[in-house]
Amino acid sequence: MGRAAKAIVYREGGPIAMEPIDVAPPKRDEITLKLAACGVCHSDLSATNGTVRMPPPLVLGHEGFGSVVEVGEGVAGFKVGDAVLTSFARMCGKCAACVSGHPARCEHAAEAFSTLPDGTVRTHDAKGEPLNVFCGLGAMAEYATIHVDNAIKVDAHGIPPASAAIVSCAVMTGVGSVTNTAKVEPGSRVAVFGLGGVGLNAVQGAVLAGAATIVAVDTNADKLAAAKRFGATDVVNAKEEDMVKAVRRLGRVDYGFECVGSGELVSQAYKCLAPGGTLVIVGVAPGKDQATFTPISMAMEERCIRGSTYGSARPQKDIPALLALYRGGRLKLDEMVTRTYSIDQGPQAFDDLKAGRNLRGVIVF
């Protein structure tokens, strides 16, 4: 027997529900976290609607912040009481991708997709049946036993738990897509397509990078208003006007960030690029989606399309840096957390996510 905990669990056919679970102690190279907060991300929802294939029954949650309560054999870098942010990408630290500074492309990432890297789980339901864990984490639970390769030790002093939690996915992914993947130069013209948790942070990233123009595009008036607060210089409501025409009227952009996950939107966003412009695909589109572009426009105008996963993060370096930017008043986190929920209110948090009611909803424990 391990620790009794409440968790948000998805079973085949749904609904997303709160369930009591048992979390076994850590094995070799694992730690058990007591979660303080976990953000509610679109990717969690994607695992329940077929966009991302992660076999249920599944404990959701990957945007977690907590503290170490137990360490397994062989763990050197963590001790009881350490503050930890979870990394939904496993970083083995040893493969060619990791050693060349691209841990977001770790060759072993898939080993911690719905289980821990050894293919087993530490989580079981009330009947003793094993429960898979989202990205090797299952952080939407009072306790989670995870591999150290998915953990980032941080100094979270003075940061509210809900604000710290969102750094591990939404903030890292959005800001990183601008600063790490695209390396946007000061004075650039930027457009961000889709203003969920990731898109709003791409806007913040563009501010940090010194972009001169930041055009925010969405269909939700509240999110457009929020983008203004986060530093967008112009907004386009794609429900009210032709998005491509509206963006082009403001001036074609050097960098576009597609933060929805839609083949159609990728095709549209590409049309907004200036010569030499780069479109970064950040959103995770359903596998059946296709995007189109004319090769001649790419050749003659030297345009580029590239992907970004986890903001091309080097989480052990970048995440502490983001927390430091917050402390210095240069990164907005508290303003992003528009509602917190108890673990019992978890299902409500997902309803609100689907309805687009929050900039970010966070479960606090």
Ligand SMILES: [Zn+2]
């Ligand atoms: Zn996420």
Ligand SMILES: [Zn+2]
């Ligand atoms: Zn690796």
